[in-house]
Amino acid sequence: MTEDEIVAAISALCQPEPAQRRRTAPRVFLGVGDDAALWQPSRSHRSAISSDMLVENVDFTRESMSLEDAGWRAMAANLSDLAAMGARPHLATVALGMPQATIAGEILELYRGVAACAKTYQVAIAGGDLSRAPVLTIAITVVGEVRATSAKTRAGGRPGDVLAVTGPLGAARAGLEIAREAAPISDELKTEALAAFRHPQPRIAEGRFLAASRNVRAMIDLSDGLSTDLARLAAASGCGAEVQTVPVAEPARALASLRGEPPEVFTLAGGEDFELLAAVGARAFGHLAARYAARFSRPLLAVGVLREGVEIAWNGAPLRRTGWDHFAR
Amino acid sequence: MTEDEIVAAISALCQPEPAQRRRTAPRVFLGVGDDAALWQPSRSHRSAISSDMLVENVDFTRESMSLEDAGWRAMAANLSDLAAMGARPHLATVALGMPQATIAGEILELYRGVAACAKTYQVAIAGGDLSRAPVLTIAITVVGEVRATSAKTRAGGRPGDVLAVTGPLGAARAGLEIAREAAPISDELKTEALAAFRHPQPRIAEGRFLAASRNVRAMIDLSDGLSTDLARLAAASGCGAEVQTVPVAEPARALASLRGEPPEVFTLAGGEDFELLAAVGARAFGHLAARYAARFSRPLLAVGVLREGVEIAWNGAPLRRTGWDHFAR
Numbered sequence: 001m002t003e004d005e006i007v008a009a010i011s012a013l014c015q016p017e018p019a020q021r022r023r024t025a026p027r028v029f030l031g032v033g034d035d036a037a038l039w040q041p042s043r044s045h046r047s048a049i050s051s052d053m054l055v056e057n058v059d060f061t062r063e064s065m066s067l068e069d070a071g072w073r074a075m076a077a078n079l080s081d082l083a084a085m086g087a088r089p090h091l092a093t094v095a096l097g098m099p100q101a102t103i104a105g106e107i108l109e110l111y112r113g114v115a116a117c118a119k120t121y122q123v124a125i126a127g128g129d130l131s132r133a134p135v136l137t138i139a140i141t142v143v144g145e146v147r148a149t150s151a152k153t154r155a156g157g158r159p160g161d162v163l164a165v166t167g168p169l170g171a172a173r174a175g176l177e178i179a180r181e182a183a184p185i186s187d188e189l190k191t192e193a194l195a196a197f198r199h200p201q202p203r204i205a206e207g208r209f210l211a212a213s214r215n216v217r218a219m220i221d222l223s224d225g226l227s228t229d230l231a232r233l234a235a236a237s238g239c240g241a242e243v244q245t246v247p248v249a250e251p252a253r254a255l256a257s258l259r260g261e262p263p264e265v266f267t268l269a270g271g272e273d274f275e276l277l278a279a280v281g282a283r284a285f286g287h288l289a290a291r292y293a294a295r296f297s298r299p300l301l302a303v304g305v306l307r308e309g310v311e312i313a314w315n316g317a318p319l320r321r322t323g324w325d326h327f328a329r
Numbered sequence: 330m331t332e333d334e335i336v337a338a339i340s341a342l343c344q345p346e347p348a349q350r351r352r353t354a355p356r357v358f359l360g361v362g363d364d365a366a367l368w369q370p371s372r373s374h375r376s377a378i379s380s381d382m383l384v385e386n387v388d389f390t391r392e393s394m395s396l397e398d399a400g401w402r403a404m405a406a407n408l409s410d411l412a413a414m415g416a417r418p419h420l421a422t423v424a425l426g427m428p429q430a431t432i433a434g435e436i437l438e439l440y441r442g443v444a445a446c447a448k449t450y451q452v453a454i455a456g457g458d459l460s461r462a463p464v465l466t467i468a469i470t471v472v473g474e475v476r477a478t479s480a481k482t483r484a485g486g487r488p489g490d491v492l493a494v495t496g497p498l499g500a501a502r503a504g505l506e507i508a509r510e511a512a513p514i515s516d517e518l519k520t521e522a523l524a525a526f527r528h529p530q531p532r533i534a535e536g537r538f539l540a541a542s543r544n545v546r547a548m549i550d551l552s553d554g555l556s557t558d559l560a561r562l563a564a565a566s567g568c569g570a571e572v573q574t575v576p577v578a579e580p581a582r583a584l585a586s587l588r589g590e591p592p593e594v595f596t597l598a599g600g601e602d603f604e605l606l607a608a609v610g611a612r613a614f615g616h617l618a619a620r621y622a623a624r625f626s627r628p629l630l631a632v633g634v635l636r637e638g639v640e641i642a643w644n645g646a647p648l649r650r651t652g653w654d655h656f657a658r
Binding site: 135236 | 363367372379380382388413416426457460462468654
């Protein structure tokens with residue numbers, strides 16, 4: 001296949017089904033196949049953009065997930081960044097680098113995962129690029145929109161704010177480790193862990209819900225692990241923090257217990273859960289958590305508080321950043 | 330350096346100088362360092378987006394250019410795609426993959442090139458990503474704006490339209506080959522060729538000028554070579570074409586002559602000139618070319634015409650696509 005033939009096949013895969021075209025979305029006038037894509041931004045919103053690169057053998061391996069899963073995950077990781085701003089994603093570009101030996105079937109399998117995630121979250125794939133690369137390399141950029149009054153950065157937290165997460169953590173790390181090496185935990189927990197790792201759900205609706213509250217003052221998505229991302233939110237907000245409770249997902253608890261490792265320690269270091277961490281005004285937290293539970297049928301879980309200063313404390317000692325850092329390892 | 334420290338250093342490099350902040354540009358509210366960047370799109374324009382991935386040893390080598398040049402070129406290649414739509418670029422995200430052995434100095438050198446090109450064309454670097462990768466991998470996404478009535482695709486050309494390019498071609502290919510292997514051509518031509526290859530100038534102003542004319546019906550940028558990109562524009566416009574003149578840049582003529590190769594053949598296969606190819610209504614061409622020459626002090630060069638049918642002809646024979654194809658080679 002030539003480059004143009006592959007682009008044509010991908011283009012067919014990325015066509016939205018008519019039923020899925022939203023009336024409320026900014027209309028994409030021109031997508032895959034021209035020099036650039038064009039859309040009409042909405043007049044009342046700010047635009048938001050985020051880019052992520054996933055690299056084979058660094059961010060995923062073919063042994064631990066299918067190419068379709070890798071494609072899903074690449075798109076989900078990007079959408080999670082927009083979720084953390086409170087933005088609604090609208091369109092994406094996908095640049096793909098692949099080795100000489102890659103066959104068209106593999107490219108399309110990867111793209112099927114990208115397109116499935118995009119469709120689930122109503123995101124139009126508007127363009128991209130294909131290149132040779134030594135390993136599969138997926139660089140996705142997503143564009144979304146958010147009301148100026150709703151957009152949340154990492155920087156708005158204040159001492160006393162409750163730090164809360166949108167769900168229990170550690171399942172994706174458990175899934176990564178189970179995918180690498182079999183572990184004697186129940187099939188049900190295995191399935192849950194592998195799904196969290198291979199098929200993460202970006203918290204778009206949760207992010208928009210939280211962003212709409214003026215008592216939510218800062219947000220970040222948990223891509224690199226609670227110990228690392230909580231420290232980032234606190235630092236951006238000019239605060240320290242105390243971690244009081246680490247909400248451990250069941251598969252993480254089972255796997256850590258099996259190894260005799262404290263489940264909280266396992267979970268603090270686990271990345272890629274793609275839950276959101278928010279700083280919420282303390283007096284508003286109870287009411288917001290109740291509304292959140294009613295809306296999403298899951299609890300909004302308090303994990304700690306922001307404090308004056310710069311220290312991040314846990315169990316009476318400084319908390320080390322044990323999450324993912326591409327450069328420290 | 331940790332990931333956060335590298336991000337901080339890059340962030341400092343990407344700060345626009347106050348004098349360079351344009352009053353007319355959509356204001357970027359939030360840039361490098363949060364989950365996503367935010368900006369206010371202008372109300373009267375459509376937004377345009379394009380992504381490109383450049384990979385070491387595929388799209389560039391460290392032997393043939395400095396990392397600063399590679400960074401410039403990556404940004405320039407992206408901006409060229411927006412130029413081909415007639416759009417004005419406003420902001421960019423930069424995702425960078427790099428090998429374990431890469432030192433902070435190298436990352437910053439690459440970023441200096443990216444930032445220099447962005448500043449030259451008044452583009453804000455609004456965000457990005459850092460990852461490990463087996464070789465240097467630069468994925469850039471640029472966002473710009475264009476009036477709905479000005480935006481040009483590849484698809485608007487009609488039989489009879491004059492095909493014209495914004496400048497002579499082949500210098501970048503000559504530069505690539507001279508960078509690989511010394512050639513006995515004059516120092517002046519060498520310098521010109523290497524500059525075209527290492528420091529290309531995206532034709533933003535030229536693209537906006539041409540796009541403002543309703544007699545310009547289609548545009549594409551010449552990234553993969555005239556023989557390939559002209560065929561793409563013709564195909565997207567549902568036309569065939571006849572190539573009548575190949576405007577050969579002086580360094581390309583000198584290098585081809587040295588080898589006894591027809592300069593036109595050399596130039597038809599040469600990629601990455603980043604000039605624009607436009608389809609212009611035949612009756613309007615003379616007037617437009619005169620205005621173009623007055624504005625840019627360079628000629629708008631006719632290379633051929635669009636025809637009925639699907640054939641691309643040159644010198645009385647079908648023209649093969651000899652330009653760059655990542656997958657055919």
